[in-house]
Amino acid sequence: MSKARTSLSRTAFVHAALIAYTLIAVFPVFLTIINSFKNRNAIFRNPMQVPTPATFDLVGYHTVLGQGDFALYFQNSLIVTIVSIFLVLLFGAMAAFALSEYRFRGNTLMGLYLALGIMIPIRLGTVAILQGMVATGLVNTLTALILVYTAQGLPLAVFILSEFMRTVSDDLKNAGRIDGLSEYSIFFRLVLPLVRPAMATVAVFTMIPIWNDLWFPLILAPGEANKTVTLGSQIFIGQFVTNWNAVLAALSLAILPVLVLYLAFSRQLIRGITSGAVK
Amino acid sequence: MGSLQLKSVRKSFGPVDVLKGIDLDVADGEFVIFVGPSGCGKSTLLRIIAGLDDATSGNILIDGAEVGAVPPARRGIAMVFQSYALYPHLSVKDNMGLGLKQAGAPKAEIEARTKKASSMLSLEKYLDRRPAELSGGQRQRVAIGRAIVREPKLFLFDEPLSNLDAALRVNTRLEIARLHRELKATMIYVTHDQVEAMTLADKIVVLDGGVIQQVGSPMELYNKPANLFVAGFIGSPAMNFIDASRLGRSDATTIGIRPEHMALSRESGEWSGRIVHVEHLGADTIVYLDSDKAGLLTVRLFGEHHYEPDEIVHATANAGQLHRFGVDGKVIR
Numbered sequence: 001m002s003k004a005r006t007s008l009s010r011t012a013f014v015h016a017a018l019i020a021y022t023l024i025a026v027f028p029v030f031l032t033i034i035n036s037f038k039n040r041n042a043i044f045r046n047p048m049q050v051p052t053p054a055t056f057d058l059v060g061y062h063t064v065l066g067q068g069d070f071a072l073y074f075q076n077s078l079i080v081t082i083v084s085i086f087l088v089l090l091f092g093a094m095a096a097f098a099l100s101e102y103r104f105r106g107n108t109l110m111g112l113y114l115a116l117g118i119m120i121p122i123r124l125g126t127v128a129i130l131q132g133m134v135a136t137g138l139v140n141t142l143t144a145l146i147l148v149y150t151a152q153g154l155p156l157a158v159f160i161l162s163e164f165m166r167t168v169s170d171d172l173k174n175a176g177r178i179d180g181l182s183e184y185s186i187f188f189r190l191v192l193p194l195v196r197p198a199m200a201t202v203a204v205f206t207m208i209p210i211w212n213d214l215w216f217p218l219i220l221a222p223g224e225a226n227k228t229v230t231l232g233s234q235i236f237i238g239q240f241v242t243n244w245n246a247v248l249a250a251l252s253l254a255i256l257p258v259l260v261l262y263l264a265f266s267r268q269l270i271r272g273i274t275s276g277a278v279k
Numbered sequence: 280m281g282s283l284q285l286k287s288v289r290k291s292f293g294p295v296d297v298l299k300g301i302d303l304d305v306a307d308g309e310f311v312i313f314v315g316p317s318g319c320g321k322s323t324l325l326r327i328i329a330g331l332d333d334a335t336s337g338n339i340l341i342d343g344a345e346v347g348a349v350p351p352a353r354r355g356i357a358m359v360f361q362s363y364a365l366y367p368h369l370s371v372k373d374n375m376g377l378g379l380k381q382a383g384a385p386k387a388e389i390e391a392r393t394k395k396a397s398s399m400l401s402l403e404k405y406l407d408r409r410p411a412e413l414s415g416g417q418r419q420r421v422a423i424g425r426a427i428v429r430e431p432k433l434f435l436f437d438e439p440l441s442n443l444d445a446a447l448r449v450n451t452r453l454e455i456a457r458l459h460r461e462l463k464a465t466m467i468y469v470t471h472d473q474v475e476a477m478t479l480a481d482k483i484v485v486l487d488g489g490v491i492q493q494v495g496s497p498m499e500l501y502n503k504p505a506n507l508f509v510a511g512f513i514g515s516p517a518m519n520f521i522d523a524s525r526l527g528r529s530d531a532t533t534i535g536i537r538p539e540h541m542a543l544s545r546e547s548g549e550w551s552g553r554i555v556h557v558e559h560l561g562a563d564t565i566v567y568l569d570s571d572k573a574g575l576l577t578v579r580l581f582g583e584h585h586y587e588p589d590e591i592v593h594a595t596a597n598a599g600q601l602h603r604f605g606v607d608g609k610v611i612r
Contacts, residue, residue, distance in 0.1 A: 169362055169364060171360035171361065171362045171363075171364035171437075172362075172364045172365075172366070174326075174329075174331050174351075174358070174360070174364070175358065175360060175364040175365075175366075175425075176366075177330075177331060177350075177351045177352065178329065178331075178351045178352060178356065178357065178358050178378070179352065179377045179378035179381055179425075179429075180352030180353075180378060180381035180382055181352075181377075181381060190366065193367075193368050194367065
C-alpha cells in the first residue's frame with residue numbers, strides 16, 4: 001500500500017496529469033499576453049510565436065491607453081468588484097453566523113432558502129432586475145451593478161461560511177459571553193478572524209465572475225461613465241473590423257488586478273479549500 | 280459572598296427532559312463537584328448556572344439574588360472550559376484582562392490583578408505570548424488565570440482536565456486544590472471522572488438521568504451510597520452486586536460489596552469460585568472470579584498476591600461492610 005503510494009510511476013503519472021492541466025489552464029492566458037505585444041500581421045501569421053524584435057509592437061497598449069477612458073473603466077471595475085466583495089463577505093458572514101449560532105424556528109429552512117440562489121442563475125431575473133432598476137432610477141449607476149453582484153454572491157457565501165462557522169468552538173464564544181463581549185464583538189472579534197481562510201475562498205469565488213461579467217454592465221450600466229473593463233474592451237470588437245491588438249492588450253491589462261487580488265487571498269485560499277474538504 | 284441556590288431547575292430540549300427538577304444549596308467557599316455519566320445533564324446544569332442556557336423553569340439564586348434574567352457577564356461568575364477557549368489572537372495578558380477591560384475597569388487595576396493571578400499560576404514568563412505558543416498545561420493555567428482575574432463569586436469548571444495527559448492532570452488537580460484553599464472561593468466543577476470528584480470535592484453531587492441521585496461528602500458517598508446507581512458509580516473497581524435470592528437472603532433484593540471489602544483464601548470461605556483473570560498493579564492485585572453462588576465477583580487485594588487464572592479460591596465479605604438494596608434500588612438501613 002505505502003509502496004504503491006510512493007512508486008515512481010505513480011508519482012510521475014500524478015505530476016504528468018497536473019502539468020497537463022496547468023498547461024491547458026495557462027495556455028490561453030499565455031497566448032493572450034504574447035500576442036498583445038505583437039503587431040497585427042504577426043498575430044495572424046504566427047499566433048503561437050513569442051514576440052521577436054521584428055514583430056514586437058506596443059500598438060495595442062498605445063491604442064488602449066490612448067483611448068483615455070480606460071483608466072476610468074478600470075476604476076469602475078475595481079469599485080464594483082471591491083465593494084461587492086466587501087458587501088458579500090459582510091452580509092454573508094452575518095447570515096452564516098446567525099444560521100450556525102442561534103437555534104430558531106425555521107433555521108434549516110432559512111439556510112436552504114438562502115442557498116437556493118446557488119442553483120438558480122441570477123440572469124434569469126434580468127428583465128425584472130432591469131424593471132426594478134428603472135423604477136428606482138438606478139440604471140446607469142455603479143450602485144445597480146453592486147446591488148446585483150452582492151445578491152449574486154450571497155448564496156454561495158452563506159453556504160460556505162455557515163459550514164465553517166459551525167466548526168468554531170462553542171466554548172470560545174461562550175468564554176466571550178462570560179467576559180462580557182456583545183454578540184457583535186463575538187462575531188467581529190472572535191469568529192471572523194477564525195474563519196479568515198473561508199472568507200478568502202469566498203472572496204476569490206465571488207471576485208472572478210464579477211470582474212469578468214459582461215452581461216449586467218451591458219444591460220444595467222452601458223453609459224460611458226460607468227463602463228467596466230470587460231464592457232470597455234468591446235469597443236474594439238466591431239461587426240466587421242476587430243482591433244485585435246487593442247482587444248488583447250485590454251484583456252492582458254484586465255488580468256493584472258485580479259491576479260493581484262488573487263495573490264493577496266491565495267495564502268488563505270489554499271487553507272480554506274483543503275480544510276473545507278476534510279471537515 | 281458566593282453562595283448558590285437552585286430551586287426545582289428544569290430544562291427540556293423539545294420533548295426531551297434533560298434536567299428534571301434540581302434543588303441544590305451551595306454554601307460560600309464550598310468546592311462542589313457535579314459528577315455523572317455522559318448525558319446525565321451535568322454540563323447543561325453548569326451552563327444554566329453560567330447563564331449560557333436558560334432554564335425551562337425554576338430559579339437560580341447567586342448570593343440570594345435571582346439571576347435567571349441576568350446575562351452571563353454580570354452574574355459574577357467565571358468559567359474554565361474543557362477546550363481552554365483562549366482567544367487565539369490575544370496575548371496571555373490580554374486574554375486574562377479582557378473581561379475586566381469590557382467591564383470598564385481602570386488600567387492599573389487590570390494590570391495589578393493580572394500580575395497577581397499570573398504569579399499564583401507561575402505564568403509571569405509567558406504574559407506576552409499567544410496561546411498557540413503555549414503547551415496544553417500552560418493554556419489551561421491561562422484559562423484558570425483568566426477566571427481568577429475576574430475575582431468572581433462563583434468559579435465554574437467544565438471538565439477542565441479532560442484534555443490534559445495523565446501526569447499533567449494530576450499536577451493541575453493539585454493546583455486547583457491549592458487555589459481553592461488560597462482563594463477560599465466557591466467552586467463548581469463538572470467531571471465524569473470520579474477520581475477527580477473524590478480528591479477535590481467538599482461535596483459531590485451525583486447526577487443521573489437529569490436527577491440528583493445523592494449529595495454528600497466523598498466519604499459519605501463511598502460509605503453510605505443512597506442507591507444502586509451511586510454505589511456502582513463511586514469507587515473503582517465498581518461495587519459487586521449480588522442477587523440476594525441466590526444467597527438465600529430475604530431482607531433485600533440486591534446485596535452490594537466493594538471489591539476491597541473482601542478477603543480471598545485458598546482454603547475456605549463463603550463463596551468459592553474459579554479465577555477468570557488477575558490484574559497485578561503493584562500496590563493492588565485485582566482478582567476476577569466466577570463463583571457458583573454469587574456470580575462474577577471482583578476482589579481487590581492490597582499488595583502483591585500470586586494467584587493464577589483457573590485456580591479455585593474462596594472469597595469472604597467483611598462483616599458489616601455489606602450494603603443492602605431494596606426492590607426500588609434504594610439502600611435499606
